[in-house]
Amino acid sequence: MKLWKIIFATAVLSFAAASAFAARTDLVIGIPLEPPHLDPTAGAAAAIDEVLYANVFEGLTRIGPNGEVLPDLAESWTISDDGKTYTFKLRTGVKFHDGSDFSAEDVKFSLERARADNSVNAQKGLFAQIDKVDVVDPATVKVTLKNPQGSFLYNMGWGDAVIVSPKSADTNKEKPIGTGPFKFQSWAKGSSITLVKSDNYRGAPVFLDKVEFRIVPDAAAAVPALLSGDIQAFPFFDPDSVSQVKDDPRFKGVIGSTEGETILAINNKKPPFDKLQVRQAISYALDRKAIIDGASAGLGVPIGSHMSPANKDYVDLTGLYPHNVAKAKELLKEAGLENGFKATLKLPPPSYARLGGEIIASELREAGIDLEIIPVEWAQWLDQVFTKKDYDLTIVSHTEPNDIDIYSRKDYYFNYDNPTFDKIIANLNLTSDEARRKELLGEAQKILADDAVVGFLYELPKVGVWDAKLQGLWENAPIQANDLTKVKWTH
């Protein structure tokens, strides 16, 4: 009898233990767009980083879940007093997935390759301030800048600045070789990309053994894929579809922030938009709440300038132009346009633009501005609006982080030209003192709002939906990535 009890107890215990250890170690993640190739240093497509950033490739620094700069391949660094020399102390014992050792030479190679004349790095500007890169010893790299640059450590955390090996740099597009905790296994084109746990990772191994990124282009197909259990996580889900799964206890719907400032861009040089009153009238005519409700399922935070409300340097300027149609009409009258005018509104494919465009057109019509809506696809948008500046108004989300400097770029598609603003940005680039940077960024936000350069609408939300038993996926999207290094199944 006693023996029977012991056997029974042992069996129960071992069952419990077995099920505790038997948590799943595989994951299928749905992504909307297929990366054109798998080299983050050779393309702007966000889909490349969504698969590889932090998982397969690592940089000197990296961006954390809330946008903070964290050490990565560089375990620490010192900055010279003049702010021009960065000395990085590198981690030792790091290996690439092909078995070769990582050293300071690889850092030099990667940075030189990214800033070379014939480089096609999509964010070449990140490296523009680098003057030279010196290998001090295998575990130390010294980077000298032409001018001090406040954002240098942040810049080195971008996916475009990851460290690659000279041996595999040319083949990373098809077979990416990095130093991260996951290594590339296979890519079934048009269908999925599979990563597996790396066996030569330096640090604590990740929880997942195998991750498949499955490409699901159609938002309508994402819901049944989730419900049927085929796919267990959609970190970037369609806001309009979230209501279909949010009350289901099997899933978790997580609304976070992004760096995507969604704006009604205005061609500042094209009459009548060259008049401040006209642009201000547009800002007064906009009802941000109605736009967010209609275009983004009520999710998304209103903005008053070009900065994410999640950013530590954010200044709330949403009160500057409250929704006021009478005021808008008055300003148009001042500008000599009391009978209103006609203009075009070009809309790229994302639903925030197509749905938001309809609402904005009806809001501006109330103020007397008659908009003709022209839907365009991305290729046309980049060609006509972005490159040729052949547009009046357009809606787009600027998803690059910390990108307020775009308003100071020469020949940018806003056609905005303000020497005072340019001076602030130039100053900002040279400043690394946090308090001073905050001050300058505040001024910059204020100028853009005062000038009503564009119609500032809202910060794009990050809507993620995944299995309730999954833990460790990013809630926010300070950069567009799916960092899986902390992801695990709870039972």
Place this chain on the structure above:
Amino acid sequence: MTAYLLKRLIIAAITLVLASMVVFAVMEILPGDPARLMLGFNASADQVELLRNQMGLNAPLALRYLHWAGGLLSLDFGRSYTYSVPVIDLVRERVVVSLPLTLIALALSTVIAIPVGVFSASQQGRAGDALAMGAAQLGVAVPNFWFALMLIYLFAVWLRLVPAGGFPGWSAGTWPAVKSLLLPAVALALPQAAILARVARSALIEVLNEDYIRTARAKGLPYRAVLWRHALRNAMIPVLTILGLQFAFLLAGTIIIENVFYLPGLGRLVFQAINQRDLIVVESVVMLLVAAVIAVNLLVDLSYAVIDPRLRGRQ
């Protein structure tokens, strides 16, 4: 017969050349720069120019057409701008999804449509006919992507018999691969089956009113034998014509259906390539599809001669 065949072949060749010009011209007129699309918002104009040069986009138009068309003749389809691999490799990976899908759909639509058409024609004017044609009307009217979603909710989410989408690859085994093509094939086939059934019905009704049918009945042949052996064979020509045309519709339909079911087929490839302005992929794949459609219609033309012996002697 040889002259008939030769004439058909020459027409097919001319169609191919004209199609290649149209396809190339349309893609060139379309605004959008593949280099800018790859480099995104932050790249400078110089950098875009550099990439354009690397991709060979700055060569004169006529030269690029000749280069491309010349390549096609020697079965060299060029290299994809975005994937930077030979287009033929992309096609090879994708055709193993789209071709089986299209063939299953074609087979399904024929297997459903012919019996329904024959049944309807034999029941002409009665309740069975009305019911079948009503269903066909519905099949024509319902858009296939909506129908596809309903199938997914029923068979994948609720009954869990098949996956909601995706393709495991033929390496995962024949049955799992075929299983993932079943719902898309049904979604593709039903609207086509509905059209085909209506055509079969009206062709058959017309034939059933012919004198020789009455003669056959008068000499004592059972109705069933007359219907299947004499009438159906003579009603096949319009049915085959529509079937040949439907092949083109099915290929076009895969663009939508492969998106809903996220299948890595040719339709998806073309759709993606258009968005990314991967001109060479679009041009080459569209030309392949044009060639496939022409080949199928050539086969249909030839099969007329098999069905109708009178055509064999004719020029």
